[in-house]
Amino acid sequence: MRETSVNISDLSGFTADNTPVTLSGSLFFRVTNSYDACFRVSQFQQNIRNIGTSAMRSVVGHFSYDEVIGDRNKINQRLHDVIGSSIEKWGVECTKFEIQTFKPSNRDVERQLELQMEAERNRRKQILDTQAAVNVAEGNKQRAILESEGELQSQLNHAEGTKRRLILESEGQLESGSNDAKAIARQIHLVASALSSNPSDQERSLALQALLEFKRLDQLRAIANGKGNNTYFFGDAKGTGRDAYEVDNVEKWKRTLRQEQKMGATVAAATPTSPTPTQLPGA
Structure with a gap:
């Protein structure tokens, strides 16, 4: 047979957290066995409405207000199962249940x-x-x-x-x-x-003093050739090579030393090697 519905409106109830509410819904069903629907129950539509009303109050009382607001599909499925198991013996099948409104009373x-x-x-x-x-x-x-x-x-x-x-x-x-x-x-x-060809420690000391004098002379020459107008005063004898006389002697000694080095090198290069005398017999 065709599917039909029963409207349940303005039903008052309480949620699990004791909130008074008013709700309404639609119960959809189909007669699957007309004999049972006619002879096992009188006025099956009214009894289906009564079963739906009772089931709505019972199921809503198991859920808090926030749960009903947040997940109506879960409540609809629970109502479908409860109502369906109650009206099945009458030859009627509960196809679905939909809560339409749900609000505080x-x-x-x-x-x-x-x-x-x-x-x-x-x-x-x-x-x-x-x-x-x-x-x-x-x-x-x-x-x-x-x-x-x-x-x-x-x-x-x-x-x-x-x-x-x-x-x-x-x-x-x-x-x-x-x-x-x-x-x-x-x-x-x-x-x-x-x-000396084999210099002693004293000669090495003299060579060191000569080098120091050469360094002093180079520094004095650099000062003398400078472009500045500064005047230098030396308070010790070491700064100027002791005195002008010794400075002049050092310059002469420096030139003589260089000339002797050049002459020694020239003579050594020009002097042939003397042959070793051969000893005569009977000598």
Whole structure:
């Protein structure tokens, strides 16, 4: 047979949290066995309505107000199962049940529920705001940590660079000093060799003093050839090579030493090697 429906409207009841409500719905059914529908129950449509009314009050009483508002499909399925099992023996099948309206029974209750929902929304909002503030604080914390770590790494890199630069500078100064010392030692050896083929310690000391005098003369010459108008006064004898007489003697000795070096080198190159005399027999 065809599917038909029964409307149940303005039904009062209570939810599981004792909230008075008014609800209405539609019960859809189909007669599957006309004999049972006619002879096993009288006025089956009215009895189906009564079963639907009783089931609505019973099922809604097992759910809280928020559960009914939030998930009507679950309640509709529960009503379908309860009503269907009750009217099946009458040869009638419950195809579905739909809750049409669901609201508080009076304005005062509705206002209280609105205030309750508003308080719940405010509570959730405060939780979200607090969580957002915590997230912002955590982000600031991580940012500060990363910035401090970056600054620390920058300082470490700068310190490491300064350390390497100082090491390289000290190594360069050490190598430069070593080269200067080798050059001075070589100059002393050349000057001492010019004085004697096998120079003694005293001759090496004289060669060192001569080199020092040469250095002083070079410095004085540089001062004399300078473009400035400054006047220099030397308070000790070492600054000017003791006196003008000794300065002149040092210059002469310097020129004589250079001439002797050149002459010695020329004579050594021009002198042939003497043959070894052969011993005659009987000599």
